[in-house]
Amino acid sequence: xxxxxxxxxxxxxxxxxxxxxxxxxxxxxxxxxxxxxxxxxxxxxxxxxxxxxxxxxxxxxxxxxxxxxxxxxxxxxxxxxxxxxxxxxxxxxxxxxxxxxxxxxxxxxxxxxxxxxxxxxxxxxxxxxxxxxxxxxxxxxxxxxxxxxxxxxxxxxxxxxxxxxxxxxxxxxxxxxxxxxxxxxxxxxxxxxxxxxxxxxxxxxxxxxxxxxxxxxxxxxxxxxxxxxxxxxxxxxxxxxxxxxxxxxxxxxxxxxxxxxxxxxxxxxxxxxxxxxxxxxxxxxxxxxxxxxxxxxxxxxxxxxx
Amino acid sequence: xxxxxxxxxxxxxxxxxxxxxxxxxxxxxxxxxxxxxxxxxxxxxxxxxxxxxxxxxxxxxxxxxxxxxxxxxxxxxxxxxxxxxxxxxxxxxxxxxxxxxxxxxxxxxxxxxxxxxxxxxxxxxxxxxxxxxxxxxxxxxxxxxxxxxxxxxxxxxxxxxxxxxxxxxxxxxxxxxxxxxxxxxxxxxxxxxxxxxxxxxxxxxxxxxxxxxxxxxxxxxxxxxxxxxxxxxxxxxxxxxxxxxxxxxxx
Ligand SMILES: Nc1ncnc2c1ncn2[C@@H]1O[C@H](COP(=O)(O)OP(=O)(O)OP(=O)(O)O)[C@@H](O)[C@H]1O
Ligand SMILES: [Mg+2]
Numbered sequence: 001x002x003x004x005x006x007x008x009x010x011x012x013x014x015x016x017x018x019x020x021x022x023x024x025x026x027x028x029x030x031x032x033x034x035x036x037x038x039x040x041x042x043x044x045x046x047x048x049x050x051x052x053x054x055x056x057x058x059x060x061x062x063x064x065x066x067x068x069x070x071x072x073x074x075x076x077x078x079x080x081x082x083x084x085x086x087x088x089x090x091x092x093x094x095x096x097x098x099x100x101x102x103x104x105x106x107x108x109x110x111x112x113x114x115x116x117x118x119x120x121x122x123x124x125x126x127x128x129x130x131x132x133x134x135x136x137x138x139x140x141x142x143x144x145x146x147x148x149x150x151x152x153x154x155x156x157x158x159x160x161x162x163x164x165x166x167x168x169x170x171x172x173x174x175x176x177x178x179x180x181x182x183x184x185x186x187x188x189x190x191x192x193x194x195x196x197x198x199x200x201x202x203x204x205x206x207x208x209x210x211x212x213x214x215x216x217x218x219x220x221x222x223x224x225x226x227x228x229x230x231x232x233x234x235x236x237x238x239x240x241x242x243x244x245x246x247x248x249x250x251x252x253x254x255x256x257x258x259x260x261x262x263x264x265x266x267x268x269x270x271x272x273x274x275x276x277x278x279x280x281x282x283x284x285x286x287x288x289x290x291x292x293x294x295x296x297x298x299x300x301x302x303x304x305x306x
Numbered sequence: 307x308x309x310x311x312x313x314x315x316x317x318x319x320x321x322x323x324x325x326x327x328x329x330x331x332x333x334x335x336x337x338x339x340x341x342x343x344x345x346x347x348x349x350x351x352x353x354x355x356x357x358x359x360x361x362x363x364x365x366x367x368x369x370x371x372x373x374x375x376x377x378x379x380x381x382x383x384x385x386x387x388x389x390x391x392x393x394x395x396x397x398x399x400x401x402x403x404x405x406x407x408x409x410x411x412x413x414x415x416x417x418x419x420x421x422x423x424x425x426x427x428x429x430x431x432x433x434x435x436x437x438x439x440x441x442x443x444x445x446x447x448x449x450x451x452x453x454x455x456x457x458x459x460x461x462x463x464x465x466x467x468x469x470x471x472x473x474x475x476x477x478x479x480x481x482x483x484x485x486x487x488x489x490x491x492x493x494x495x496x497x498x499x500x501x502x503x504x505x506x507x508x509x510x511x512x513x514x515x516x517x518x519x520x521x522x523x524x525x526x527x528x529x530x531x532x533x534x535x536x537x538x539x540x541x542x543x544x545x546x547x548x549x550x551x552x553x554x555x556x557x
Contacts, residue, residue, distance in 0.1 A: 055556055
């Protein structure tokens, strides 16, 4: 039996005037996935999230959340979804706890104290629970927004740059909390400009550029598609490179040679040549391409017109 | 139901937390109007047979305060949440459009009635105002504030900036209020103006409201009630249509 998709985006286009912000987006996110939407500023990540959340209306195509059409079955779809918007917004009339009680009420939950207490604690808001929203720092406001998205325990959670402006400590505990929710079965979608965060957390990523999905795969497969990008860092005694290896040299810096490798197999021949020339290896590091290398590589190519 | 009640609670709390500005201040300013009119005009005019002008004026001013505050409540709440962006929390929720509208309207009704009741209570100490049919008074106060509350939702959705909202208030709400017979009985107007007054829905609210006090009106109160209700339904349907389409709320 095929399970319901957490999020299904089909041929979605979105225009602002004549500007095409989303260009035939197709995206399927399965239940239980930890998914990242990546892309440069203005790529369309927030616009895509808004069409999923019903904050923006797609001009064509369809979006379903847990099998519910986000326009025709908006009540069902919205119940399944918790969204942390990118913009820092808050209601200055209320305290943190009031904000969360009101937010759970919107979802029809009147007795939610245990869960609200838990999210307040997990997000480090205990000291601020009775402070007015206006009196919170930016990072604290962001935490409250995360709490608001979680208040109804939605099966699908979308976080649009939740760690922007948040300190290191909370960033850690926030991701621990989100990871735990993922293990408990919640589907997580996030955007971030910190690619190492996405790399550490997510199983799959979609890369957006100019409103198009230009890559969609598991992080490992994306990295594996990188033919280049490996490099070998060496400190040698004596400090010179045999002539046969000089064409591979990328840099020579602080006593380290950096050699470009097109695959693991080339390492063997490098070692052999060093041995032949009686050069000793003092230190050696193999640098693998990371998500950032993939990102940079993909973003520098122009988007194909298809 | 919980969702709707929560939004209503939030809307009530919103104005109650600043009750000094939203309830007390309008009561005081309405009483100031009354004081001025009392001193300037008391001796001169009799509105209905045997009804002194001030006593005639009080229900009009009470209803005007009810209407203005009902409008102010929903319109300012809507535009504030829109401009500050926190409207997203309502838009993300599974609340239906009807629930959203109804919560805004009811909060407006509550604030309108609180201000109206405040003005009435103070005047009650100083003037002998008849109370002919309290049921009509309540009916018209509720329907009038509901209508203005719904209109406030529309204005709040439509306006992008506070000055546009002020324009809506100054060019639509104020003239309709002032020309609705708050300060006079339309019988004192030239015939052409009398006809024009009948095109103003606010006229029926004031007229019916006043009937509850004096047992006399220009139009039979049930007629006025029907007209006010029809207008209320029409405005509410328009408001729901705007909410559903996402006009100026969703991109
Ligand atoms: N309301 C709007 N009106 C007009 N253009 C808009 C609107 N919202 C977004 N855009 C445009 O759509 C494009 C995509 O914007 P979007 O906010 O989705 O980007 P993003 O990928 O989230 O970027 P960032 O990383 O900066 O958050 C941008 O070019 C933006 O200028
Ligand atoms: Mg964005």
